[in-house]
Amino acid sequence: MIKTALERLARVNRSGASASTLSDDLAAKLVHLKTYGYVQFDHWVGSPGMAALQADYLDRLENKLEFEMPTLAQSRVDRERDADLIASNFLATTEQLAARGLTFDRGNVTDYAQAVREFEPSTLKVYLPDTPAWMQMWLDPQVLSVVEAYMGFRPELTEAYLRRNYPSKFVVMNHAWHRDRNHETHLLKAFFFLSDCTLKTGPHHYIAGSIKNRTLDGRPYFTNEEVATAYDGPDTHVVVSEVPAGTFILEDTRGLHKAGIPEEGYRDLGFATFLPPIALRKRTPLYHVSHSTASALSPQQQAYIPAGNITK
Ligand SMILES: O=C(O)CCC(=O)C(=O)O
Structure with missing residues (x-):
């Protein structure tokens, strides 16, 4: 109750863009998002800005090894000993995984190829780089509207x-x-595809209409079979993101979704989570923006960055 009251207070003076101020194209996107729970943006596909960010990301991940560690090493999983973790889809904290010896850390890594080969990570995570160019993508004005x-x-x-x-x-x-x-009533995620995504490289999956249709709810995870059985009606269908690099998908992720497992290669995806402002958010900031980066942004973009995330 206190959280809801604080959120309501924080929303005063944060009125933002309304449906009536949107261009026809963005108004159509809003209708799509409200109807199906997701919408796609293509205006970064093939742009020079996109190519520069892709190159920067590859450098940070593969040369500078800026990925988060400790991280799960699938090569260290023992199917018998770790049967409980496998059954729970590894729903555990990094500390719990580390206590079982299932993670690798900075001291174990000599280079990118060695880390991938020896530890078989399912994902590597890089925090959003603190540069105006990256923030321009994460806080793209069309998406924000x-x-x-x-x-x-x-x-x-x-x-x-x-x-x-x-x-x-x-x-x-x-x-x-x-x-x-993360939130019962207001939650959006933007997914930014930094690599071409095919059916083989692990597309994102979403069940259109599953915000309203709550046939499956109340558990952390659901099987493919359960979803296929529960969501085969005319109002709900699976959307699979076979899309080129530069595509953004904006999604209400209170609906059912999952990451496809790559059969070959890999898939690079950026994530932005948008939640109501709250004065006393308990989680520590999951990214940082310096004053100099923030000052290069528009007032609208700056307003998205909680004060605690601005450093130096
Ligand atoms: O990586 C994906 O396609 C899905 C990610 C996801 O499930 C999430 O962010 O909640």
């Missing part, structure tokens, strides 16, 4: 990171169908 018109106020960007997904022996957390539970 639709976010604000959908929510009815201007939310905050609470999480910002990139992930590379690899072929995986196990179903690890968001490989399984789930609903995000």
